[in-house]
Amino acid sequence: MERRSHRSGPKVRRARPASSRGATGRPQSKPRARRARTLPPWITLLGSILFLATCFFLIFFVAKGCVAAQESTHIRKYVTSADSTLSDSANLGREELQGVLAGAAADPGAMDANALSSASDKARTYYLDALHNQEVPPGFEDAHHYMVSALGIRAEAMEDLASSAGGEPAEAGEVLAASVEDFKLSDAVIRDHYVPASEDALTQLGKRGDRSYLYEPAPFMDYEALGLETETAAGAPAPSDPNALHGLEILAVEIGGQPLYAGGNVLLTGSAEPVFFVSVTNGGEVLETGVPVEVVLNTSAERQALSATIERIEPGATATVEVSGFKPGQLNETVETTISVGPVEFEQNEDNNALTGTLTFGM
Incomplete structure (x- = not known):
């Protein structure tokens, strides 16, 4: 038999609750939470102001760049549109009207009324489209006025021709002569007023690089081929006349929007490119055609010579x-x-046919 002890088991001591007093009997203090360091209010205010200023300038320059891009697109769109209109008008004269008026100098009464009426309608359309154009960029008001005037002169002259066709030969001949004078006047308005005014506008707007989009003036018709030269033109010296005065002169040279003078220097900086715009004046008595213009750059790497006509x-x-x-x-x-420009045939004085200066490629 097993013997069982009558003694009670060992007593289990309960853990004393943690006392708020330390070993010394003093109450323990709780550790204080550290305060986060904060910047002085004036520094926070200054940072906010700088941040807002930075945002403002970024928005300003981005908006300014967008506006400049829109203006540039608007100008180029107008210049190319004007070039298209004037080219269409010139093609109407040199192609369609040229054929209709073939032989008209000898027999004005034989002009085709229907063909003239059709050409007149097209000329009127070009004129009205230009007249009602509401997208003329600021600075091109004068140039646009000249273009509208030239197209209006052509439209009215062609209406007169269409009205005279089929009538009395003598009356038709008078209208034909007057119309030829009007066509030549329209050529002069475009050549001597519209193109220079457009070039001035591009220069003032800082868009000299868009001059390549400008309309290249061309006569409305080949008057000589049709025998429609006026008395004034017929009395003028012929281009091949060696006794007539022939003379060309370099009037102005621009590089990157800056003028280059004889013996002067142009400094190209930033995105400016060595693009030359050479203005040549005909100081002679006759029409000069196919005038060569050459520009030579003597860089350390190579001699570059390019030309245009x-x-x-x-x-x-x-x-x-x-x-x-x-x-x-x-x-x-x-x-x-x-x-250098020219020389042309029979030109005797070539002293003003060349201009020499220097060009510096900066940063």
Whole structure:
């Protein structure tokens, strides 16, 4: 048999509750929470102001860039649209009307009334489209006025021709002569007023690079081929006349929107490119055609020579041509630049046919 002890088991001591007093009997203090350090109010205010100013300037410059891009697009759109309208008008004269008036100088009464009426309607459309154009950029008001005037002159002259067709030959001949004078007047308005006014507008707006989109003036018709030269034109010296005065002169040269004078220097900086705009004046008595213009850059790497051709320059008139495609020189390199024009046949004085200066490629 097993013996069982009558003694009670060991007593289990209960753990005393944690006392708030330490070993010394003193009450323990709770550790204080550390306060987070904060910036002085004036620094916070200054930071907020700087942040807002930065945001403002970013928004301002982005908006300014967008507006500039829209203005540039608007200008280029107008210039190309005007070029298209004037080109269509010139094609109407040199192609359609040229054929209708073939032989009209000898027999004005034989003009085709239906063909003239059709051409007149097209000329009227070009005029009205330009007249009602509401998207003329600021600065081009004068140029647009000249274009509208030239197209209006052509439209009215063609209406007169259409009305006279089929009538008395003598009366039709008078209308034909008057219309030819009007066509030549429209050529002069475009050449001597519209194009220079457009070039001035592009210069003032800082868009000289868009001059390549401008309309290149061309006569409305080949008057000589039709035998429609007026008495004044017939009495003028012929271009091949060696006794007539022939003379060309470089009137102005611009590079990156800056004028280059003889012996002067132009500094190209930023995104400016070596694009030359050369204005040539015909100081002679006759029409000059196929006038060559050459620009030479003598960089340290190579000699670059590029040229362009001015199709025609009337006596006393000025024409401008663009010469581009040059490779930039090295940084801070100054290169000799020579611009020359002509000479044309029978030209005796070539002293003002060339201009030499320097071009510096900056940062």
